[in-house]
Amino acid sequence: MKPIEMKPNVYWVGGIDWDLRYFHGYVTPRGSTYNSYLIIDDKITLVDTVKHYLADEMLERISTLVDPEKIDYMLVNHVEMDHSGSVPRVMEAAPRATIVTTSKAKRALEMHYKKDWEYMIVKTGDELKIGSRTLKFVETPMVHWPDNMVTYIPEERLLLSNDAFGQHIASTERFVDELGWDIVREEAASYYANIVFPYGAQVMKALDVVDTLPLDMIAPSHGLIWRSYLPELLKEYRKWAGNETDRKALVVYDTMWGSTRKMALALREGLETSGVPVTMKSLQTSHISEIVPHLLTAKLVLVGSPTINNGMLPTMAAFLTYIKGLRPKKRTGFAFGSYGWGGQGAREVASVLKDMGWEMPEETVNLQYVPGKEDLAGLKEIGTRLAKAI
Numbered sequence: 001m002k003p004i005e006m007k008p009n010v011y012w013v014g015g016i017d018w019d020l021r022y023f024h025g026y027v028t029p030r031g032s033t034y035n036s037y038l039i040i041d042d043k044i045t046l047v048d049t050v051k052h053y054l055a056d057e058m059l060e061r062i063s064t065l066v067d068p069e070k071i072d073y074m075l076v077n078h079v080e081m082d083h084s085g086s087v088p089r090v091m092e093a094a095p096r097a098t099i100v101t102t103s104k105a106k107r108a109l110e111m112h113y114k115k116d117w118e119y120m121i122v123k124t125g126d127e128l129k130i131g132s133r134t135l136k137f138v139e140t141p142m143v144h145w146p147d148n149m150v151t152y153i154p155e156e157r158l159l160l161s162n163d164a165f166g167q168h169i170a171s172t173e174r175f176v177d178e179l180g181w182d183i184v185r186e187e188a189a190s191y192y193a194n195i196v197f198p199y200g201a202q203v204m205k206a207l208d209v210v211d212t213l214p215l216d217m218i219a220p221s222h223g224l225i226w227r228s229y230l231p232e233l234l235k236e237y238r239k240w241a242g243n244e245t246d247r248k249a250l251v252v253y254d255t256m257w258g259s260t261r262k263m264a265l266a267l268r269e270g271l272e273t274s275g276v277p278v279t280m281k282s283l284q285t286s287h288i289s290e291i292v293p294h295l296l297t298a299k300l301v302l303v304g305s306p307t308i309n310n311g312m313l314p315t316m317a318a319f320l321t322y323i324k325g326l327r328p329k330k331r332t333g334f335a336f337g338s339y340g341w342g343g344q345g346a347r348e349v350a351s352v353l354k355d356m357g358w359e360m361p362e363e364t365v366n367l368q369y370v371p372g373k374e375d376l377a378g379l380k381e382i383g384t385r386l387a388k389a390i
């Protein structure tokens with residue numbers, strides 16, 4: 001288990017979760033990593049840990065460099081258990097160690113692990129000298145838990161950003177440039193859409209601080225380390241956090257007998273003939289967490305459900321519950337669906353989209369049973385008008 005030296009005496013000592021396919025409701029086809037970092041200075045500092053079942057892997061990597069007993073500081077940037085899950089193992093191996101964290105994180109660690117550890121409480125603006133290096137702390141509350149913090153090391157121009165800028169990718173490569181911008185950008189966008197999306201305002205504040213730091217490396221707690229593409233990454237984050245979208249459409253639908261799908265295809269035709277690219281997502285074939293990266297950058301979102309037992313399909317209810325929580329703003333929406341007698345499905349969809357504050361320039365289209373030629377021509381026309389509206 002080899003550590004990777006990222007800067008002189010600063011090592012990646014994390015764990016690679018090759019088998020992770022499901023991360024609290026987010027499908028992760030590429031697996032993930034939990035990145036912990038070991039800084040060997042006068043005070044030996046471990047930054048964050050790994051999920052509990054990878055503790056041995058992390059400790060083995062650390063042991064090739066120093067006896068874990070020698071760890072002085074266990075720095076906790078975030079309490080969620082993918083990063084703090086091995087803190088108990090570290091504290092057993094290094095009983096002299098002090099946990100360096102925020103007061104909020106201390107309380108949360110106590111509630112998670114019920115242990116009486118030594119703490120040093122830090123807050124934004126505090127600095128901790130560990131020898132030739134300084135740890136500077138910046139709290140980033142609600143990016144994405146109340147306890148989140150990032151740590152900056154000015155002597156290394158290195159930001160240890162925890163969940164921010166992360167991606168769920170298991171790989172032999174450790175640096176973004178080794179795997180390639182395209183793949184990592186795509187996974188960073190998916191990570192942002194599924195985890196960070198609701199906290200755009202807080203992300204903007206954090207980006208304003210990051211912009212003041214001389215930086216040549218950002219080391220997140222998942223996936224690859226950024227030593228290149230920093231301006232590109234920060235630009236993307238600003239765009240996502242600001243709910244800035246592209247002139248394109250996302251159509252999300254489900255269907256029992258194909259009518260709502262026919263409607264979706266007619267809408268697509270109208271949009272595409274008006275020059276708006278359309279991503280089509282059926283809830284039967286795409287998991288909701290695979291759809292939201294498209295929502296991240298689409299201005300126009302068309303959502304279709306038939307009616308089942310006086311309501312929308314449960315797959316659609318799950319999708320809408322999920323995106324309501326992600327709080328996408330500044331979108332234009334449209335609801336549609338086929339029904340037999342009551343027609344509540346499309347109406348329920350419309351009401352959720354309206355509640356999210358989206359613009360809805362077109363009335364909901366609810367068609368009885370199988371759409372005919374004229375119905376489809378009307379939907380195509382709506383597609384054309386929606387294209388003009390954005």
Ligand SMILES: Cc1cc2nc3c(=O)[nH]c(=O)nc-3n(C[C@H](O)[C@H](O)[C@H](O)COP(=O)(O)O)c2cc1C
Pocket residue numbers: 254255256257258259260261305306307308309310311338339340341342343344368369370
């Ligand atoms: C199990 C089941 C339950 C249904 N419940 C309702 C309902 O409560 N109200 C209604 O308006 N239509 C209901 N329908 C009729 C469908 O909404 C109708 O067949 C519609 O055209 C299906 O659209 P689709 O082809 O996109 O699935 C139901 C259909 C099925 C199969």
Ligand SMILES: [Fe+2]
Pocket residue numbers: 078080144145163
């Ligand atoms: Fe987290």
Ligand SMILES: [Fe+2]
Pocket residue numbers: 080082083163221222
């Ligand atoms: Fe995380």
